[in-house]
Amino acid sequence: MRLEVVNEMLWINTLLPAERCARRACTLEGECCHPQCLGSCSSPSSDTSCAACVHYFHRGRCVADxxxxxxxxxxxxxxxxxxxxxxxxxxxxxxxxxxxxxxxxxxxxxxxxxxx
CATH class of the missing domain: 2.10.220.10 (Hormone Receptor, Insulin-like Growth Factor Receptor 1; Chain A, domain 2)
Known part of the structure; x- marks a missing residue:
C-alpha cells in the first residue's frame, strides 16, 4: 500500500474489492464471492452463500445451468x-x-x- 498527499488530502493507493474480484460480488469484509453469486455473499468462494444467483438456484446452490x-x-x-x-x-x-x-x-x- 502506498500513501500519498495530493492537494492536502490523504489517498490510499490500493485496489477496491470490486476491482480485486474482477466484477464478482464481494462479502462485507471485501473477500471475493463465488462466480455464480450476484450482489453479495455471506462467505467467500461458496456457491451456497450467495444473496442471489447470476444464473439459477438449485438445491441450495447457485449453478450456471x-x-x-x-x-x-x-x-x-x-x-x-x-x-x-x-x-x-x-x-x-x-x-x-x-x-x-x-x-x-x-x-x-x-x-x-x-x-x-
Whole structure:
C-alpha cells in the first residue's frame, strides 16, 4: 500500500474489492464471492452463500445451468418435471416443458401435445 498527499488530502493507493474480484460480488469484509453469486455473499468462494444467483438456484446452490432432469422455472431456479406439473400461477392451470424450461404456455408456433 502506498500513501500519498495530493492537494492536502490523504489517498490510499490500493485496489477496491470490486476491482480485486474482477466484477464478482464481494462479502462485507471485501473477500471475493463465488462466480455464480450476484450482489453479495455471506462467505467467500461458496456457491451456497450467495444473496442471489447470476444464473439459477438449485438445491441450495447457485449453478450456471440446471442439472439433467431439472428445468428452468421463472428465470431463476431449477425444478423437477414433477414439480413443474404441480406449480400453478393464479391465472394458469397448466404448465409445459419446452427447450429445458417449465412454462405457463407453449411458445409461439407450438401446440400442446394431445393424448390420443
Amino acid at each position: 440446471c442439472p439433467p432432469g431439472t428445468f428452468r422455472f421463472e428465470g431463476w431456479r431449477c425444478i423437477s418435471a414433477e414439480l413443474c406439473s404441480k406449480v400453478h400461477l393464479p391465472d394458469s392451470n397448466s404448465f409445459y416443458i419446452h427447450d429445458g424450461e417449465c412454462m405457463t404456455e407453449c411458445p409461439s408456433g407450438y401446440m400442446p401435445k394431445t393424448l390420443s
